[in-house]
Amino acid sequence: MDLLDISQTTSDNETTSVKRICVIGAGAGGLAALKAIVEAPQHKAGEWKVTAFEARNEVGGIWLPAPPTDDPPLTPLYDSLTTNLPHPVMAFTCFPFPPSTAMYPSASVVEKYLTSYAEHFGLMEHIQLNTAVTNVARNSTNTGWTVTLSTGDDSNYDLVIVANGHYRVPRYPNTPGLDLWLNAHKAKHSAWYRHPLDLGAKVLVVGDGPSARDISAEMSTSPTTKTLVRSVPNAPNTEIANIKTRGRITSYCADLSKVIFEDGSTEEGVDFVILATGYELSFPFLSPEILKPGLAPPIPPLPRDTYNSTYNVFPLAKHIFPLQSRYPPSSLAFICLLMRVVPFPLMEAQARVIVHAFANPDAIDDTEEAVDIITHHEDLRREIGDIDADATSQKISKLWHVCRGDKQFSYRDELHRFAERDGLGMVVVPDWIKEAYEKKEVLRELWVDLVSKGEADDWVRGVGEKGEHEWVDVLRRMIQYAENREKRLAGKEENNIVGDIAKL
Template identity: 90%
Template sequence: MDLLDISQKTSGNETPAKQICVIGAGAGGLAALKAFVETPQHRAGEWKVTAYEARNNVGGIWLPAPPTDDPPLTPLYDSLTTNLPHPVMAFTCFPFPPSTPMYPPASVVEKYLSSYSEYFGLMDHIKLNTAVTNVARNPTNTRWTVTLSTGDTSDYDLVIVANGHYRVPRYPDTPGIDLWLNAHKAKHSAWYRHPLDLGRKVLVVGDGPSARDISAEMSTSSTTKTLVRSVPNAPNTEIANVKTRGRITSYRADLNTVVFEDGSTEEDIDFVILATGYELSFPFLSPEVLISGVAPPIPPLPRDTYNSTYNVFPLAKHIFPLQSRYPPSSLAFVCLLMRVVPFPLMEAQARVILHTFAHPDAIDDTEEAVDIITHYEDLRREIGDTNPDTMSKQISKMWHVCRGDKQFSYRDELHRFAERDGLGAVVVPDWIKEAYEKKEVLRELWVDLVNKGEADDWVRGVGEKGEYEWVDVLRRMIQYAENKEKRSAGKEENNIVGDVAKL
């Protein structure tokens, strides 16, 4: 039976409305909230959905806050722009406004999420300044008891966890780092907002987008004479005032020197910025629901659900806890996957959560277990580690990471699974895959256009007639970048020919 055909008649003996709790009103929580608010069950009063947001507005990571809390409410730094073109990263049902910069600053994304909430009437279903402090299975019924920061408790049939994963800093376990942290010679990038006077030689650890952005900013700071980057497996290079080195193996007790994996050292380090990522953290889930630690090697699948801080395991479709203590369809995690286009992926996951809540039997436990074991074995072979303990930890680090175009086939699979909801199948268009593959080239070109003062000309009025205008601009940008690269290669070849002719 299709979702749109389902109707829980309440005439006569009324059936109590099913209660849905969404934890967080960032992009993931908003996507889930919208999915449920638009259902006929919700309109008929058969389902009631409420989102709880600990902060004073929607937006999650995109909502700015000073770095005064420990840890900060958001790691959002002043210069942050998206690392994906907005036509690629937008919710499929809600494009960014016409003329939006191709890689918009965080303030534009914050406004976008706020507009999304208002446009789809979501604010009436969100309780701001209200944190969820505990979620536990009610022993007297088949529901979840949710406790709020106000002290209130309520029971819910479904809990959707969308609290994000950029709040709790991940610190490396490198020997000596604690000494540097305690001496205030090192700090996590979660506190970074803009370049500061941190000394003449600053070390940035990590190779994610924030590490690259912070390195670029700090290297041009008037006080930073040398910027050292620690990037695992990177060759030693030195360009202008930026040195690139490999993984750090120890921080010496002199609070001055670090040792790298090749045995080389760097002295006179004034400060270290640890752009080393974040932990998955769900402090509101009771230990009976989520066990802290790495799951034991499989098969068989464990009876419990584990949080290694890198992954939640085992989950059906990276969403639903696959265990026997409660229905998998009653608890869902949104967007644990990494290296993905998050907003449209959240839409697809929200659609699957909705479909599974309406059809609890839609999850085939056996099929999902086979998929999990197959993925586990693929990663095990890739790692090549035969030690069960270290292997399991390595697999946990890679479990939610999407490489290549896997995120797009995953999105397509989610939509196929949920297409029985009556809304039809959705397939990721080729232009999104093409733009994602070229995202670094596009961003480099966009920065160049901004520096030349030409960026606004590329997007002025674009989008007023529809999405196809953005697709056209992206393809023209890719062609422009490729032609520019060919011209540059041609000049280089001509210079070589000229040099040879002089010999």
Template identity: 55%
Template sequence: MQVDQVKSICIVGAGAAGLAALKTVLDTPQFKANLWKPVIFEARSQVGGVWLPEDTPPTSELPATPLYDSLTTNLPHPVMCFPSFPFPPSTPVFPAAAHVQRYLEAYAAHFNLRPFIRLGTPVCDVRRASSKWTVRLGSDEILDFDLVIVANGHYRVPRYPAVPGLGAWLAANKASHSVWYRHPRHLGDKILVVGAGPSGTDIAAEMSGTCTTLVRSISGAAPEDSGHVKIRGRTTKFGANGQVHFEDGSVESGVDYCILATGYEVSVPFLSESLVHSGLPPPCPPLPGKLHNSTYHLFPLARHIFPIQSSFPPTSLAFMGLPVRVAPLPVMEAQAAAIAHFFAHPESFDADAEAQSVLARYAELGGDPAAIARLWSVFGFDEQFAYQDRLHEAAGADTRVPQWRKDGYAKKGVLRRFWVELERRGEADAWVRGVGRGGAHEWVDLLQRLLQAAEEWESTNPGERESTSPGV
């Protein structure tokens, strides 16, 4: 064995993406031949990433996770789990965050990942030096690596909308981002929740029980009042004395507090400006020669993973977990398979073909760089499944997303509403009791039976379509 055949691999983050990357690396013939030396660096005290709760309530400092007390998944776990590792028997179909955290810990234990994970070790700086990646850790330890996988997640740095007057509200402690939200509490008689995503929906539902009037700001929504809940359109101005203006011209006065469920920024602070330029990329074509972070997307990345640029080999650095509106864990496992393949066979990476594929997607999304940035990582329903199939194909695996996963994802809304109803009736536990003991196929059978019952229930209870929260 030649010394230069041995390659060291740095993985940043021990959330779901980092764990999937490590598990896949350990499965390779290169690792088994002692040619790959992987290690995960994780800043926190345990694996789990976004699913790991904080020991203490969040303070003014940026929380390590946006996890709130009542959070449950908005996907049935047979659909959202790693294909290689189902949830344990009897798990609720839409599990609470604690179930997901235990699942990720079990995944790490089952595949013997822990010996390769350094907890409490933040990565502070990654830069290219000669033919290596130089990584500086929080302890000021400096190590060199041949390959780097960035799996640090994208649910930590709050995204604040560019709305006039918001800064004054934040400074006066009249507004905060949902990253700090943990549970409902009285913040005033009139509360505004901005954002129509899953967390905004959950927070609005919880906060409605703490106030006299709840106002929801949803871009494009028509004004509507229902009981003590008011629906308004996009927020256009935060004024003095609790005044808030909306896109339809209406004004709400006397708003005591605002919670901004307005999403998160893509952040890779340990990558220097020499590697990732901050801001929108220039219009294409041609592709820019440097990687850009618009805070909505990293561009240009081949297959949403490998940076297309000329400063270093594109298959020496990989990004995981950037696509959104997907079932994330199966996507991560597919990404990990492709990463392992191209790490092992960089000569098979066709840079020209990959660049053309990126430009084709760019053309499909239109010509406005700002609009493209917002849409780039957002996958349509069928797109995520075709994406997984292509990644597995690139890795040389004859793996296709099964139809039942597609059906479960497509029907996640009605399934979630029906599951909430089963929990209300006290019948949910009976549905899952013992399921999974005979194998993963039992979860598939359950999901199909649950979907049939859910559709029958909703057809006879059409009002329930709007009356239950879809979760997060």
């Protein structure tokens, strides 16, 4: 039976054909999903009704600040955080940041941007704040979902979108000895970090993601930090100013001051460890009957259930819809599980796909999706190489939702191609976004330099008042400026070498 043709019973026992949609979370992903639904012809015709439930008192998700008092904190947002992508690249395609916005805006600017997005598109009336979803289960007739709220209320929904984010539950390495350090309060996850503190003369930061790099740079300038040690897997041993870089930690010693690295070297006198080691995928409102914990069994064939390894949700059609046998895949959707992507426009594309699949459940070809999943699995297995089966499964789960290179852009194009049938037309990721993403590190390094020199505001003043093309022009000028600067520096270095040789 087609799920979208199943009638729901209202509280006053009247039967209606209106399909009820639940969105869990009102961060960027939830807002993108909500906008796509509100603008769908089915919603405008009164055939769909949608409610987004947000546990916090405002929208914004991870970008909404909160003190590090909860366990785990409501957000890992630290005080100095700015975006690690230029905002013209990371913005929703339908809603640019305001003119003159700093190229790498602060978290407070992004929070205001998301609030403005919700207000501009009339989304707030569909959001219930201060209300968490505590349980989602198939109803007694297996025709829809029973959603339990923190208020104690239960409601029936035809369709559910999971948009609770994946930066809440800290991931801890299983390194020997770490638990001892954690229990002794000699180590803590970066989820609790907000600003530099007096953590001792020698601080060790574990990890190599954006937060690890930001926290390392910030802690290294703290007046109490004499030495900042970074642990980066497979990194060579280096020492620049007061920052040391070492490889992966293989053991935390019982004396609570020494660690051992993968090359056998040690670091003694460590006063404190900050673990910038990422986060687990966590969906506490989904029971094991809906989402089984742990790694999926070896494939092929695909399992009949959906699994959460904490690194990936598997198997999902298009990284969105659970491809299993318990309920129609198009009745439940996960938004933005992918990593190393430009999130906001990807959420837009996934939201279009979700709306199209909700309206047309048969559009998801189970066989075709299964083939795509198995192909992706085999590609990763070949890439990993010859290791034992358990290690292979674990490694594949870690890489499953990671987009490398330009894969995210071809994926976005594929999503828009699928959703093109919704009548809104095909959308293609423009070349300038790919170019800016490829140069993201160069651009950010240049921007930091411009900020330090007090020149950053001059680059963006008034930009965007006449349209997106002004931001594109600035990004391309910044890339050219950075490349010319590198050439000048390289030329000076070469001249210095020639001069040194001449002196000989």
